[in-house]
Amino acid sequence: MDFGSIAEYSTTPNAQGEDCTGFRAFLSTGLPQYDSQSFEFFGHLVEADGDVNSIALMSQGNTVVPGLQVPWLTVEEAGLIYNRLSLDDGPAFGGIYGLANLSAPVSIAYDPWNIHVEKATADEPTQVIDMRVVSGTVGAVGAEYELTVGVEVEVPGASTAQWAELSVTAQDRTGIIQWGYGPNGFFPLWMFDGKPLPAQGGAIPTQDQRTPITDTYGGDIGSYLAATGDPMTGQGSQYYSMPLVEVSEWSIRIGASYVAGGTEGRLFFDNLTETYNESAQYVVKNGYEWTEFSVQLPETRQGMLIATTGQAEVGDLHYAMIGGAGSTQAANGTLRPTANWPQGAIEITPTAKTWTSPGSCYLYHLEYDVTLSASGTRPAADLTFRAASENQELVALKRAVYEGLFVYEGTLDGEQVSGYAWGEIQGVPPTGDPTPPNCG
Numbered sequence: 001m002d003f004g005s006i007a008e009y010s011t012t013p014n015a016q017g018e019d020c021t022g023f024r025a026f027l028s029t030g031l032p033q034y035d036s037q038s039f040e041f042f043g044h045l046v047e048a049d050g051d052v053n054s055i056a057l058m059s060q061g062n063t064v065v066p067g068l069q070v071p072w073l074t075v076e077e078a079g080l081i082y083n084r085l086s087l088d089d090g091p092a093f094g095g096i097y098g099l100a101n102l103s104a105p106v107s108i109a110y111d112p113w114n115i116h117v118e119k120a121t122a123d124e125p126t127q128v129i130d131m132r133v134v135s136g137t138v139g140a141v142g143a144e145y146e147l148t149v150g151v152e153v154e155v156p157g158a159s160t161a162q163w164a165e166l167s168v169t170a171q172d173r174t175g176i177i178q179w180g181y182g183p184n185g186f187f188p189l190w191m192f193d194g195k196p197l198p199a200q201g202g203a204i205p206t207q208d209q210r211t212p213i214t215d216t217y218g219g220d221i222g223s224y225l226a227a228t229g230d231p232m233t234g235q236g237s238q239y240y241s242m243p244l245v246e247v248s249e250w251s252i253r254i255g256a257s258y259v260a261g262g263t264e265g266r267l268f269f270d271n272l273t274e275t276y277n278e279s280a281q282y283v284v285k286n287g288y289e290w291t292e293f294s295v296q297l298p299e300t301r302q303g304m305l306i307a308t309t310g311q312a313e314v315g316d317l318h319y320a321m322i323g324g325a326g327s328t329q330a331a332n333g334t335l336r337p338t339a340n341w342p343q344g345a346i347e348i349t350p351t352a353k354t355w356t357s358p359g360s361c362y363l364y365h366l367e368y369d370v371t372l373s374a375s376g377t378r379p380a381a382d383l384t385f386r387a388a389s390e391n392q393e394l395v396a397l398k399r400a401v402y403e404g405l406f407v408y409e410g411t412l413d414g415e416q417v418s419g420y421a422w423g424e425i426q427g428v429p430p431t432g433d434p435t436p437p438n439c440g
Helices: 020-027 210-216 221-228 278-285
Strands: 036-046 052-063 074-084 092-099 106-109 114-119 127-135 144-153 162-172 186-188 236-254 258-262 264-274 289-297 302-311 315-324 346-350 354-356 363-365 367-372 381-387 393-396 399-412 415-425
Touching: 036 236, 036 399, 036 415, 052 127, 052 162, 052 399, 074 127, 074 144, 074 162, 074 399, 092 114, 092 127, 092 162, 162 264, 186 221, 210 221, 236 289, 236 302, 236 315, 264 289, 289 367, 289 399, 302 346, 315 346, 381 415
Parallel strands: none
Antiparallel strands: 036 052, 036 264, 052 074, 074 092, 092 144, 106 114, 114 127, 127 144, 144 162, 162 236, 186 236, 236 258, 236 264, 289 302, 289 415, 302 315, 346 367, 354 363, 367 381, 381 399, 393 399, 399 415
16 A cells, blocks of 8 residues: 655545545554654543543654665654652653664554554563554544553652553544545644755755735635645644543552552544655754644543644744544545634743743743634634643653643633643753752
8 A cells, every 4th residue: 555655735645545444554554664653642540549640652663864764774662651640740751762673673453453562671571562452443433442561661759760560441432533634634834934944954945835824825724735735745744633532441550669540531642654854854953842732622522732833944833623523524534623723813822830840940831821713613712721730841862841731721612611631842941051950
């Protein structure tokens, strides 16, 4: 099957856009022709005593050299993040890192769907991260998933790594949403204004997309793509989500002292594929940032994506969309968003509530106000997102990132709503050269 090799807009379907068989094969096939392919479950788990913990589980294959997609030069990063939010001392995290099919064998099965990553080390337990369908079909409403993990994790306050074992059983309540445009689900993440990108090896020319998107098409990127056919090659990803995967049973053990479990929780699932051409490599390596909320609406069986991305040369791009119950189906069986707000209708504003990490001295905004203006078939929304716990920063590979559980409340289409969202936000690096935890 031909799944393409770079994310771009087209009206011609690749195999994943043709029908359900092609799409499920796309989710079940290693794609080394892309620079990045990821499968992620994230959300919250509720302990029997009511404590809420955040969790993220990921398998991601990245090419060693962007633009040179060779199977044996794919690095597998598979990991677990588990945060006991009531302690507010940060997440436990760990995982598997290595060359795919060499130091970190990876298998992806089609029927039943199964992502399996493992790494064996002499005289130590084999580390494993496994995601699989145990009932139904991947992407279909009602499919049941089983997540199994056995890895070493770094634990806040502990001097040595500890062994963690996790098991989760959960069922999809919505089906899978194709957030992007066209039959292959292209999802733009930035737009150009026609100015060349000042790359070190020479200027990279771009075309002006921002002016027509804003002035001619009212900020509606989908309308711009449909009218112009601009492929926007490499300017985004192919992006699919299951926003409501409801947990029926889970258990975890970390080291010798922490054992927990329960029968409640809710996860969000994402699948993304990307390829970084010359212009994309420049953008992502030169200050590209994003703030994104993956929002769960269990009462209406829907999910939302709300985000802003930005980089100095390309400026900002906003997106907000909702899908699930009420969505129509595409030819490949995925769900289309029921509403997609244009650029000028989206406002994402951090408030004055901040937190300075004692681990990195980065400053983070922990509260955001979001306003989505009504237009046509798009409802109005007025939402506030707050971090469920301050310390959700992860410092790995010398990079500080903040991602974890947020709570939200407000109105959507005139109705009161509240619940959980997964947030990914960027921090402001410290000035000078402070030594954590003395951040000045």
